[in-house]
Amino acid sequence: MSNSRYPSNWKEIANAVKESVGWRCQKCDKLCLKPGEETSHLTKSQRRAYTLQVHHWNFNPADNRRENLAPLCSGCHLYYHRFGRGNISPGQLELELKFKI
Template sequence: MPLDLTRYPDNWTDLAQKVKESAGWRCQCCRRACYKPGEKPKELTRSEWTGNILQVHHRNHQPEDNRLENLLAVCTICHLAMHARGNGNASPGQLSLW
């Protein structure tokens, strides 16, 4: 099931970028350094670099609540773990690495 973009504000890309920059492009859970846009090393396979992509997680699992205190910059691995606990709003397979 695709991501329901109607639940996100029109400025989501800019807002997510601000959250990632504020975190210094590091996961706020595990502190993993993540790639900035266009920074992916060419010699890495998809499975090697996808864990180092920084995403923005809604702490209360409500994409409509975009207060900065509700947003957390997390790597793909931590984001998957947060939603795998069954508390998230993601559909099965939505956050798959492949």
């Protein structure tokens, strides 16, 4: 049994969020890889760069309300974690994300 703060159905939640945006990063609009997509022509680094992840605006993986989740490519996801935007509300971040692009 895992002591993860993510729910047992996290994979389904994350896939639904990614599918809802057509597998595009919501910050840079990069089209990312879908499950089962052919990737043998890509390097490991390229596959990682085109991996869509789901970011929790409030940095709480137990809070999986749709407004708290943002599909981001790995580079953009790292950006939000690196620059510690946890002190901004999800609504403010969503507006910031939409208008900074």
